[in-house]
Amino acid sequence: MKQSQIQPLKIGNVTLPNNLILAPMAGVTDLPFRLLCKEQGAGLLCMEMVSAKAILYKNKNTKALLSIDKRENPVSLQLFGSDPDIIADIAHQIEDLPFDILDINMGCPVPKIVNNGEGSALMKNPKLVGEIIEKTVKAINKPVTVKFRRGFDEEHINAVEIAKVAEASGASAVAVHGRTREQYYAGKADWDIIRQVKEAVSIPVIGNGDLLTAEDVIAMKEQTGCDGFMIARGAQGNPWIFKQILHYFETGEHLAKPDIKEVAKMILKHAEMMVDFKGEYTGMREMRKHAAWYTAGYHNSSKLRVKFNGVESYDDLKRLLDAEILSPADTQYFPEK
Ligand SMILES: Cc1cc2nc3c(=O)[nH]c(=O)nc-3n(C[C@H](O)[C@H](O)[C@H](O)COP(=O)(O)O)c2cc1C
Numbered sequence: 001m002k003q004s005q006i007q008p009l010k011i012g013n014v015t016l017p018n019n020l021i022l023a024p025m026a027g028v029t030d031l032p033f034r035l036l037c038k039e040q041g042a043g044l045l046c047m048e049m050v051s052a053k054a055i056l057y058k059n060k061n062t063k064a065l066l067s068i069d070k071r072e073n074p075v076s077l078q079l080f081g082s083d084p085d086i087i088a089d090i091a092h093q094i095e096d097l098p099f100d101i102l103d104i105n106m107g108c109p110v111p112k113i114v115n116n117g118e119g120s121a122l123m124k125n126p127k128l129v130g131e132i133i134e135k136t137v138k139a140i141n142k143p144v145t146v147k148f149r150r151g152f153d154e155e156h157i158n159a160v161e162i163a164k165v166a167e168a169s170g171a172s173a174v175a176v177h178g179r180t181r182e183q184y185y186a187g188k189a190d191w192d193i194i195r196q197v198k199e200a201v202s203i204p205v206i207g208n209g210d211l212l213t214a215e216d217v218i219a220m221k222e223q224t225g226c227d228g229f230m231i232a233r234g235a236q237g238n239p240w241i242f243k244q245i246l247h248y249f250e251t252g253e254h255l256a257k258p259d260i261k262e263v264a265k266m267i268l269k270h271a272e273m274m275v276d277f278k279g280e281y282t283g284m285r286e287m288r289k290h291a292a293w294y295t296a297g298y299h300n301s302s303k304l305r306v307k308f309n310g311v312e313s314y315d316d317l318k319r320l321l322d323a324e325i326l327s328p329a330d331t332q333y334f335p336e337k
Pocket residue numbers: 023024025026027028047048049078105106107108147177185189208209210211230231232233234
């Protein structure tokens with residue numbers, strides 16, 4: 001039984017209790033969800049990406065995006081943008097917020113972002129990448145990290161070059177998602193590029209793409225030698241993933257998938273936090289997709305999904321879960337595997 005994959009990880013002057021990382025996900029890794037992942041043992045929580053320009057222009061939506069709870073640390077705040085001076089200035093302006101690590105997004109594939117020269121478009125301009133990182137590192141005292149992809153497209157696979165530029169410019173770690181921008185989230189992530197990056201730089205390398213189980217973590221470690229493991233879609237509707245993986249490395253045994261009653265209780269807890277944080281209208285609308293994710297993989301869950309879409313209030317959700325899951329002695333919603 002190898003136990004070496006899960007370890008504390010040092011990023012600059014910040015020590016993560018373990019190297020299992022909740023990836024940044026816009027529309028998902030808000031404060032309530034991050035807290036749930038923290039309770040399950042995630043070693044670092046990454047916030048949703050925030051536009052440096054939106055902060056500059058004091059866009060009202062950025063306030064919630066920048067909220068951090070003191071139970072979260074260590075937490076990583078991710079900025080996106082393309083202007084080195086604006087990113088560095090904003091990093092300096094917000095440095096007193098209680099985040100531990102500042103991450104710069106160089107992987108987002110969304111056309112609106114890419115067409116502005118931001119997110120993964122930056123990979124096409126390694127010189128600009130260097131300038132952004134260098135200026136940001138100079139502007140703040142917290143560690144600066146960078147998250148990018150395998151490359152922009154098949155003709156431009158340059159993750160190794162970007163990682164070297166990041167290291168030379170003062171980044172404290174890099175996270176590599178083994179897909180190109182062109183691939184979005186489709187197909188299988190290429191872990192070999194993570195190995196190539198790990199061999200090319202001395203700063204910590206965090207591997208990302210298709211991590212769903214402890215076995216995946218073991219395989220990624222073996223194939224790449226990377227230092228940290230970043231989980232995105234595997235955590236959607238499954239904050240338990242961190243506990244499941246940690247448990248496996250501690251005991252050599254798999255934790256069973258939570259039964260549907262435990263899932264329903266988690267949905268209600270999550271919903272309560274969403275209502276507290278975002279108000280009932282927004283919180284409950286956003287909760288619909290989480291509820292669908294939580295119940296995916298349970299027999300008959302498609303019936304539930306339709307019902308979740310009609311939920312308007314916390315009470316609606318509670319009534320629905322009581323009637324379908326919490327009150328019945330027998331369940332029709334059992335784990336499929
Ligand atoms: C809904 C969603 C939102 C995402 N938002 C961000 C983001 O804000 N910043 C970022 O760097 N990556 C973002 N990503 C990419 C993930 O962090 C991760 O790199 C990608 O999903 C691959 O990991 P996975 O195979 O574990 O899902 C997002 C992914 C998803 C599915």
